[in-house]
Amino acid sequence: MAALRAVDIVKKLGNQAARLTEGNLRKAFVGGVWRDAHSKKTFLVYNPATWEVIAEVPDMNKDDVLEAISEAHTAQKSWCRITAKERASVLKNCHTRLLDVKDHLAELITLEQGKPLVEAQAEVAYGLSFVEWFAEESSRVYGDIIPAPIKGQRTLVIKQPVGVAALIVPWNFPCAMLLRKASAALAAGCSVVAKPSEETPLSAMVIAEVFAQGGTPPGLFNLVTCSRPQISEVSDAICTSNDISKVSFTGSTAVGRLLMRNCADSIKRLSLELGGNAPLIVFKSADVETAVKGTIAAKFRNTGQTCIAANRILVQDVIFDEYVEQLTKKVKGLKLGKGFDTGVNQGPLITPKAIDKVTQLVSDATSKGAEIITGGNIDDQLGTCFYRPSVITNMDPSMDMTHEEIFGPVAPITKFHDEDEAIALANNTSYGLASYFFTNDLRQSWRVAEQIECGILGINEGAVSAASVPFGGIKQSGLGREGSKYGINEYVDIKYLCIGGL
Numbered sequence: 001m002a003a004l005r006a007v008d009i010v011k012k013l014g015n016q017a018a019r020l021t022e023g024n025l026r027k028a029f030v031g032g033v034w035r036d037a038h039s040k041k042t043f044l045v046y047n048p049a050t051w052e053v054i055a056e057v058p059d060m061n062k063d064d065v066l067e068a069i070s071e072a073h074t075a076q077k078s079w080c081r082i083t084a085k086e087r088a089s090v091l092k093n094c095h096t097r098l099l100d101v102k103d104h105l106a107e108l109i110t111l112e113q114g115k116p117l118v119e120a121q122a123e124v125a126y127g128l129s130f131v132e133w134f135a136e137e138s139s140r141v142y143g144d145i146i147p148a149p150i151k152g153q154r155t156l157v158i159k160q161p162v163g164v165a166a167l168i169v170p171w172n173f174p175c176a177m178l179l180r181k182a183s184a185a186l187a188a189g190c191s192v193v194a195k196p197s198e199e200t201p202l203s204a205m206v207i208a209e210v211f212a213q214g215g216t217p218p219g220l221f222n223l224v225t226c227s228r229p230q231i232s233e234v235s236d237a238i239c240t241s242n243d244i245s246k247v248s249f250t251g252s253t254a255v256g257r258l259l260m261r262n263c264a265d266s267i268k269r270l271s272l273e274l275g276g277n278a279p280l281i282v283f284k285s286a287d288v289e290t291a292v293k294g295t296i297a298a299k300f301r302n303t304g305q306t307c308i309a310a311n312r313i314l315v316q317d318v319i320f321d322e323y324v325e326q327l328t329k330k331v332k333g334l335k336l337g338k339g340f341d342t343g344v345n346q347g348p349l350i351t352p353k354a355i356d357k358v359t360q361l362v363s364d365a366t367s368k369g370a371e372i373i374t375g376g377n378i379d380d381q382l383g384t385c386f387y388r389p390s391v392i393t394n395m396d397p398s399m400d401m402t403h404e405e406i407f408g409p410v411a412p413i414t415k416f417h418d419e420d421e422a423i424a425l426a427n428n429t430s431y432g433l434a435s436y437f438f439t440n441d442l443r444q445s446w447r448v449a450e451q452i453e454c455g456i457l458g459i460n461e462g463a464v465s466a467a468s469v470p471f472g473g474i475k476q477s478g479l480g481r482e483g484s485k486y487g488i489n490e491y492v493d494i495k496y497l498c499i500g501g502l
């Protein structure tokens with residue numbers, strides 16, 4: 001059977017992406033049109049489940065980026081002058097059109113990212129919820145009237161869009177993360193230069209075209225796709241441009257640090273949603289069934305490839321055996337396979353490099369005494385990128401896995417004795433994105449909630465993400481918040497007005 005290609009799915013999008021032909025998939029979306037990249041070069045995109053080529057997309061360079069920034073700069077000048085209600089109406093129209101193509105968008109995500117189709121559908125619903133949320137939020141960018149300190153004066157604050165926002169989007173949620181950033185930026189009155197990951201550029205291309213059909217003016221939303229070797233040229237052009245006022249990045253802490261350094265000369269606003277090393281604590285009063293359900297959600301969503309994935313599971317000694325037994329039973333029931341196959345809920349990891357990293361972390365842990373309860377290896381019958389859902393016990397802090405993001409379907413479990421020990425273990429990390437704990441002791445809930453160092457905390461809950469709540473971390477997990485009423489603040493500047501002589 002011929003391999004499924006991106007164009008086979010894109011064709012099904014009909015009017016909502018009429019211009020996105022096979023030819024235009026090779027072109028750059030800049031200034032509202034699909035045009036050749038300056039170099040005319042393209043790069044290949046692969047299906048991580050099969051390693052078949054699924055598309056060829058433009059390999060853009062510095063000249064393309066500068067053109068995209070210039071288009072965005074011009075478009076923003078008009079976009080910020082229309083009313084918030086008019087911006088909301090365009091975003092609502094984009095939302096309706098994305099709803100029309102949601103099933104095919106999900107298929108494209110499964111094709112390029114590998115996640116099971118049900119998860120891709122959930123990602124699309126999650127992504128679209130940001131478009132709806134920020135369409136509504138655009139009318140709520142309120143200022144302030146401040147009692148003046150001096151007679152005859154009036155003092156107030158207005159909020160204005162920062163300008164052009166560069167959005168650097170990860171491969172793990174190629175649709176939802178783009179929509180989470182872009183909807184907030186557009187709602188605030190900014191324009192956008194978006195760079196999807198080289199692994200997953202296709203859903204971004206569809207979103208760009210649907211946004212254009214939905215009424216975003218030419219130049220307001222531009223897309224920069226590039227291959228790995230081009231990334232440093234492209235990101236340097238973004239970071240050094242004086243016409244980009246804001247960079248929003250989701251990805252590793254190492255790259256976040258680099259971007260921060262590169263943005264220093266032009267003093268850009270930054271939102272950084274970086275790595276995590278989430279603890280998930282199960283206290284003795286917890287309902288073990290709830291804790292196991294929460295662990296499956298927090299650990300195995302997207303086959304462990306989320307920044308908020310539980311990375312260190314800490315279980316109190318008295319319920320340790322019961323928890324491990326119940327969790328192992330559930331993990332053995334997970335179905336690993338190709339994302340389009342029925343019943344599959346665990347897909348491939350994104351690249352062979354990701355598989356190597358998980359393999360190396362597991363082998364480091366076992367060489368230091370960890371015990372594999374289930375999994376612990378690759379399913380090579382399925383392909384090169386399929387790691388079996390795994391449970392590992394006897395973890396200790398000397399193992400690399402307790403400090404590094406696993407980004408795979410491995411649940412490492414550590415035994416602890418009391419609450420103070422659990423909190424110390426949980427906070428023993430330079431990261432501070434998500435944390436989870438399970439308890440039925442109300443006093444303990446408050447004590448622990450106030451001591452855990454993180455930006456997102458699930459209490460008796462493993463699925464915490466939504467458009468209405470703030471997403472972001474502390475410590476080396478980053479800066480700023482996405483989603484929620486706070487997310488739009490990342491794209492506005494505060495201007496203080498002092499009116500005298502009154």
Ligand code: SIN
Nearest residue numbers: 172305306307308465
């Ligand atoms: C992430 O992995 O960073 C995103 C997860 C989410 O938004 O739920």
